[in-house]
Amino acid sequence: MKVKDQFRFIIQNMKKNKVRVFMTVLATAMGCAFLIVLASVAFGLHDTVLKDTMESGEVTQIQVHGYEESETSYRAINDEDIKLFEDLEGVNAVTRQKSILQEVTFSTEGYEVPAPAVSAHFPSEEKSGLELAEGRLPEAPNEVVVGHHFASSLIPEGQSAEELYDEQGLVKEEFRYDENIIGEPFNLKLKKIADGKESSGDFDVTIVGVMEAPAREWEWDQNVYLTDHLLTELEDFTGTPNAELYDPSEMEVTETSETSYDNVTVYAANVEAVKAVSDKLKEEKYATYSVVNEMKQLNMLFNVAKAGLIFIGTIAILIASIGIYNTMTMAVTERAPDIGIMKAIGASPKVIKRIFLLESSYIGLIGAAIGIAAAYAISVAVNLALPMILEAVFDEKLPSGLRFSSIPFSLILIAVIICLTVTILSGLRPAKRATEIDVLKAMRREI
Template identity: 40%
Template sequence: MLFKDQIAFVRQHIRKNKMRVFMTVLAATIGCAFLIVLASVGFGIQQTMNNEILQDEQVTRIQFYDQNATTEDLDKIKQQDHVKAVLKHTTVHYDVTASLKDRDVYTTNSFYDMKDYQAVKGKLFAGTYPKNDKEVIVGYHFAQGLLNEKERNAISDAELNVKEGEQVDYSKYGYQGDIIGQTISVAFKDQGEEGQTLTETFKVVGVTDKPSYDWQRDTSLIFSDQALPMIEKTFTKTEDNISAEYVIHVDHMENVMPLLKKLKDDGYHVYSVLEQMDQINMFFFVFKAGLIFVGTIAVLISSIGIFNTMTMAVTERTREIGVLKAIGASPKLIQRLFLMESAFIGILGTVLAVILSYIISIIVNITMPLILQAATNEDTFTKQAFVFSVIPWQLVVIAATISIGVAMISGWRPARKATKIDVIQALRQEL
């Protein structure tokens, strides 16, 4: 029997039992779609978390924690391939308040070598980099954070009276003029027993770029490290009040992990957020495997329907099988015909399941942020790139292999039964 004749034979018998085959295909479709959609949640959450990490400029940074590092150590690191700069970041651990006329803001501070800092950061949102110890760069929201008592009370009232589903417009508060060129007063206050306070004036010469996320507020102050001596004259320098860390900036994310491994092999204490990503990926590998296992159970349940359909097909076609054997059909051919029928059910169910899964995935990604926004009254889920369901081609291949494989296994036993039917008994069966 030619292959096209085998196909025609299978199609003929499928047409005879359209409703039964339809229900069996439907069961296979639901089982396979459940597997894909369930596993797609794991892929979606993983992609969202990875995107959150990758969108942060921290991915090209390596934290260097060796406080006893010498100049020779730093020079050695700077000479490594793919290293853009080794940036020293100094922080004064005191309460810092910046004031402009009757306005003030509680803020954070950082001290850098401005030449290295400019090489890493590039162009500012506005202004220039400090050229001496009396100039400072401010965060993107610094001016907006400069509030007086009247505005603070107005904000408190607005937050108490805000209507459901609405948000307070903070942009209309704060200093509304051009912050560049203004002279601000910065107070460093020790809350310890000594209670020392240092107040100095600085000229604002630059503003940093807008943060990556809308919810982030940057009111920080960034000084040249030339300003450190005036701090150290007032406060005793210890690791508790003035600390420094080194940040290694790498040219590209792909070069971070090889460099990190080399530095660790050389005995340096270093860390990168990409190490965290490796741990996250390992967790999600196990998580997705668990989801696929649970989804496979649904496919196995649907295989019961395929088994019953094929068993009934063999019983109903006993006389046909006897005729085929009588005219010389081999047991392998008969087995192949029934396996082709079960494979058809599996393939058709898988194709429909993949189409249905993509439709469900699109609907979930559109509706879930809206549902969560309505439930929490927060627009974070609609503004940020949250992905709840992702169906990569690898998942489709895994699901298709499992679904079609289970369909073939379900049809194998009935197909084997068909090859063992006695010819004489089959031909005696009444039509």
């Protein structure tokens, strides 16, 4: 018997009991939709986290915090280490920054701001893919690049803090610096202590570039990025490494502190190379951190959550399978005389079994198809409505790009496989019963 004919046969049989078949399909569809919607929450949140991480551009970064000299002590990264990192296979760039260890004030035309100052190695920053929102990278020693929020942090000199800031802690519109800061000369004021006396020095700098806004909305960047050359000038002025504010005549300066970096980031050539580079650095006893490594744990956590939710969803399908079992058992009982006749004229038990298994699979497939459509509709509705509801209830804006529910093809595939397996299994016993029907009893209508 051809599959096409078997299929036609089951459609004909199903039409005999439309209501019962419809209710069974409905139960299966509900179970399938429940499974997909439930698991889609884990998929949605996982996607959001992954997207957020990918967009932050941090996936190829490996932060190196120090070299493990012993189990309890670490030393800072120095130029020798940087050379070693740059020579590693799969490394695109190694950026290194030193922070100026005192508060630096920048001022221009009646505006000022105390801002963290950091020296950066701009050639490696450029190689790492650093992009500016406007302007260019420094070319002369006294040129600087400022963080995206530097200009909006500038405040008029002599104003009290109460008048300057709004409820959110931002400088009020009327007090903001509204000139273009590119090419603007600024004064960098730095303090030093010499022979027990504190004094200050002024350095002329020019802003030549503004950084891109940080990837995360909540991040605030008002740093000033200096050249190595300018940092050396500042260190010469204070007589201390990183221009730290203390009396150099009272402290012994070690060689290590002079050449060490505060913030060293190794950029892998691509995401695939991150693991190899990270492993190599660990092998060389460097303390590292990379988002990719953290993402592995995160992925594991989300995968466990997905598996758990799929398992719970499967219980719903299992409940629906009771309906399928019942429907198929009833169908076998009702059609026993027909089965008897078919067997009498030459239908083999295999054919009879296949017909009933095909019928339960068909119910499962239709149920899965309806369930998938319903799950998509629910998913879209949830993604549209839930943020609005949460924002209304909690009066807080949710992070942009947040997706509560996501239905990838893999989830659809998993749901269909589970649905089909469960429905086939629930149809197995009735199908076997159909093959065991006694021809003579069936034809005498004794079943």
